[in-house]
Amino acid sequence: MNPWFGLDRLAFFLIRIFLRLCTRANALPGNVDDLQLAPNTPVVYVLRERSASDAAAADQSARRLGLSSALGGLTLGQTRLRHSYFQLYRRQFGNRRQRSPISPPRLEKLVAALRATPGADVQLVPVSVFWGRRPEKESSFWRLLFSDNWSPAGFIKKFFIIVTQGRQLYVQFSRPMSLRKLVDECETDEQAVRKASRILRVHFRRQKEAAIGPDLSHRRTLVNTVVDDPSVQAVIEEESRNQGVSKDKLEAKARSYAMEIAADYSHTVIRSLELFLNWVWNRLYGGIRLYNMDNLTKVAGDHEVIYVPCHRSHIDYLLLSFVVFRNGLVPPHIAAGINLNLPVVGTILRRGGAFFMRRSFRDNPLYASVFSEYLHTITARGFSIEYFVEGGRSRSGRMLKPRTGMLAMTLRSFLRDSRKPIAFVPVYIGYEKVIESGSYIGELHGEKKQKESIFGLMKSLSVLRSYFGQVHVNFGEPIKLVDYLDQHHQNWRNESLGATENPPWFKHVVNELGQDVVESINAAAVANPINLLSLALLASPKHTMDIGQLHQQLSLYIDLLKLAPYSETAALGCTDAQEIIDYGLDNDFLIRIKHQLGDVVTTDQKSALQMAYVRNNSLHLFVLPGLVCSLVMNAREIRMDVLQNMVHLLYPFLRNEYFLHWEEGEELSQAVENVASVLESCKLVRRQGDSLMGAALHTHEADMLNHLGKTVLPSLERYYLTIRLLVQRGSGMLTADQLGELAHQTAQRLSLLYEFNSPEFFDKVVLKHFISQLYSTGLVTPDDSGQLLFDSKLEALDDEARRILSADISDAIQRVTRLQA
DSSP states (O other), X not given: OOOSTTHHHHHHHHHHHHXXXXXXXXXXXXXXXXXXXXXXXXXXXXXXXXXXXXXXHHHHHHHHTTOOXXXXXXXXXXXXXXXXXXXXXXXXXXXXXXXXXOOOHHHHHXXXXXXXXXXXXXXXXXXXXXXXXXXXXXXXXXXXXXXXXXXXXXXXXXXXXXXXXXXXXXXXXXXXXXXXXXXXXXXXXXXXHHHHHHHHHHHHHHHHHHHHOOOOOOHHHHHHHHHTSHHHHXXXXXXXXXXXXXXXXXXXXXXXXXXXXXXXXXXXXXXXXXXXXXXXXXXXXXXXXXXXXXXXXXXXXXXXXXXXXXXXXXHHHHHHHHXXXXXXXXXXXXXXXXXXXXXXXXXXXXXXXXXXXXXXXXXXXXXXXXXXXXXXXXXXTTOOEEOOTTSSOXXXXXXXXXXXXXXXXXXXXXXXXXXXXXXXXXXXXXESSOTTHHHXXXXXXXXXXXXXXXXXXXXXXXXXXXXXXXXXXXXXXXXXXXXXXXXXXXXXXXXXXXXXXXXXXHHHHHHHHHHHHHHHHHHTOEEOHHHHHHHHHTTSGGGOEEHHHHHHHHHHHHHHHHHSOSOSSOEESOOOHHHHHHHHHHTTSSEEEOOTTOOEEEOOHHHHHHHHHHHHHSGGGGHHHHHHHHHHHHHSEXXXXXXXXXXXXXXXXXXXXXXXXXOTTHHHHHHHHHHHHHHHHTTSEEEEXXXXXXXXXXXXXXXXXXXXXXXXXXXXXXXXXXXXXXXXXXXXXXXXXXXXXXXXXXXXXXXXXXXXXXXXXXXXXXXXXXXXXXXXXXXXXXXXXXXXXXXXXXXXXXXXXXXXXXXXXXXXXXXXXXXXO
16 A cells, blocks of 8 residues: 555554454464564564455554554664565456465565665564354355455455454464575575565465365366366377377367366355255254364375265265364365266355266276376365275175275376375264165165166255264374385385376285275274164064163173274274163164063164164174184184184185275284183183183073174175085186176075075175185186186185084075075
């Protein structure tokens, strides 16, 4: 502001009065000593934008902290400054939505004065002014409309920002920078001004990114950046030669691909969605419980965060962004399937940070190039990203095998530009009841998946009348990419990787990373009340239990998770068995049946199928205890070395199915020992020399041992059934696809005849993964025509599996497999 006839002083006087009436500033840090200011050195404040209201707010907060006034003058040698602050940007006259950097005249004067006054110094204190940063307080549409963003505000908009956001004003003072040090380092005044401006601009950008997220600029500008990239242009040229199509047409197609993909991030829409989703969650759920939030916050400040959650429901997209935003962090950009790009809904999701991708683009090199470059652009600009390594929603409730395409693109982007380190944060999202459970059950029984549509969305609004329990969100241990690469390929810093180059080390690291990510998600599982109730009830005849027996079984689960925890990040939703039972009854997950000899609890057939999905979310927590109980139960007495050998024999198959985190060898042996110790303390087993003996038959302890052993029984049955079919047919008689289909049909028949009709028992995906594990262990090999070959090792495993299972179960499997012969 030009000091004509002292009118600037009058203007600032009026602005200060206006701010006193409309604002309540929160000055940070609260303790001025944290700034570590030199006591006898003058202070000059630095603001990002040219804004009289920001300058007045900074002055007001500085006075409140006991600092020198920003609007006061400063004398340095022969140089006199009218005000003790300057700005780094001004709004462009022709385009009011853009800003341009300037060389601040006051900074130039300060540099010249210091050059002429040896020994003098000036402390530059950056001051960031944020209007309306606290999302949990924003309940007004007008506050959302006039919230802080990256576009510079004009006079009228700034007026409304002050009126609507003034009570949520944050003024952040940062530690000072010595201008003398920069002047001494630079040969000329011009170099010193440029260097100081550059350092300060980077500082302000990081401050604002932490507060409201990075500036992704206008969507069309971003699209132009992607299409103009040399890697995309190279693909356009190659496709032009191969297809005989003009470059202009291919460039237009690339631009349409980029527009189809790109998010159109809007802070106003994000804040509006926060209000809407808060209302939705209150209708659907009894609360959102968070665990290990510090695992996220400890890396969010100095790493670009890649959120890698499990995928159970369409709710996952919205829930994680809501949780992140509510905890003061920037919501991530979310990789969403193109099937969600519906009219109206797609636009809202896009404005909320979703970018859309096709299910497969392996045969479309132009689309692949555009998508990869878009992902690299938002990664290089420091925006947090969320994607699901499973690829799609789990229909059975179990973790799916990782699809590593997005991980590979992220790793390639980091190797290309590693200015900011990346941390993958595994996130476990556990529901007590899943909205889509009905459609999942139908799909597992062979029904066709319903395509997403506006009509389907309107029909789904009826769920707002239902209750789905609580949601449990646990943040796992972050995987820092730099450390991970150092461990798996130390020479990565010297590697140059082309846009489509996939050397063996790269594939290996990506596959290992995918496996570690899903294992880390499972390691962060939360055993919520409905998980534990489902685990107990579904292992009981007719899904019915005496309340006293249920209490004992739940207490055993709790003891196992507390005394032999699955991992450091795994969590328990409730530690009291009676509270869990009461919770299930109060929220209609259980049905109580009164009886003179003692009440029993049960559930209906439909709820039992839904509970099977919930049980599978955390079933892996009890696989190892269940396996130990199963082996002890069938043998009644077993030497510890034999028990360890049997566990190590079966563990590769169980690890492949459940994505367990223990490494084979000492770590697994110690985990088995820990489980055995807990079982001994609960009197389910006792040690006699170097052997374990199961509890005496026809006792409560024996019943509990048998009950826990049933946890792993369906997996052992599937393994034996598949191996039995292969051995019966003979070596070289079946292909992998034929074996998978035959095993699926046989398991389905076995489930109908002898077991509770649980669709995940004959899930084709689970059976396919088991067959692939037979490949990787070398038990089967394909010949030139794809027929599966095996030798006596598989036949020996067939005999061993028959001994592990009870006689009734092994006989039933043999009867059913003979029918298929």
